[in-house]
Amino acid sequence: MLRGFSVFLLAIWLLMLGLAISSWPNSSPSPVPDLIAANLANSGVTHPVTAVLLNYRAYDTLLEIAVLLLALVGVWAAFYCAPCAKVPHPFPTLSPLLAPLLPLSIPLLVLTAGYLLWAGAHTSGGAFQAGALLGGAGVLLRLSGSVQVRQYTSWPVRMLSGIGLLVFAGVGVAVMLVQPTLLTYPPGLAKTLILLIEGTLTVSIGMTLALLFVATPGIVFVREPHV
């Protein structure tokens, strides 16, 4: 009976939402798309979505990478409990079946990530897409047994996870030395700063996504199978 009642309420909600969507005005009351297109030459990139992500709404992207790091910290906090640590991890050691796949696919993934990072300036792409590819490479390494888990967090893990947010926030504050607002790039330096931010962001996102998949405080790379 409760299920039928909620179906009824959701049907009414769907009707209201449908009416809301279908009553869009035909003419555009918002000057935002024209502003985006007009200032694209000064933004440092030529793709409007990348310009919005890394220049016009750079603050949103800064908070987004902070959310990613926060999820990682939450995952580490939920991991650290004594009964959990005693559960043996079911992942195999370096698998002889998947190991020959790694020299073929990992360099290709890294190369494609680099291409996506560079192509983000003029077409679809950018730091997050490249970071997702690097995260996928990390997942492949984990599933083949090349990445084993540790109960402690090592310095390279911390640095690689945090470098994106550090550089982004650092650039955002450093530009306040020449002008009063946060994350407003000086006119000639926009392209360089965006490239610097995107590069460190890619590394950080790849590491964070791989760590979110592994869900343990630390990882270590192994080269040969061990028992």
Next chain:
Amino acid sequence: MITALLYGLTGMVLVCLSVFALLHQAHLLRKIIALNVLGSGVFMVLIAIAARHAPAIDPLPHALVLTGIVIAISATALALVLARRIYRLTNGDTCLPEEQPSSRS
């Protein structure tokens, strides 16, 4: 305009279906999947809003969706780890129940 309207309505249908599943499914993994579908429905509505003037694309909702996808990934990862922690803390007993056919409402 009609295409944008169709995508928007589909997004809204996905939102309503996933809210229903979120409320009425007892299994934690199904709730997490319902949250993901809810996010995808909202992204569909945002993309439909971006395409409301058909040849000209508004890039701002596209950037919002890209941000939203990353945040949905983070939230799903955290939710999955919390679900696994709940499972281990209750020794697998009570916190990932299988769905009862018609008795839970």
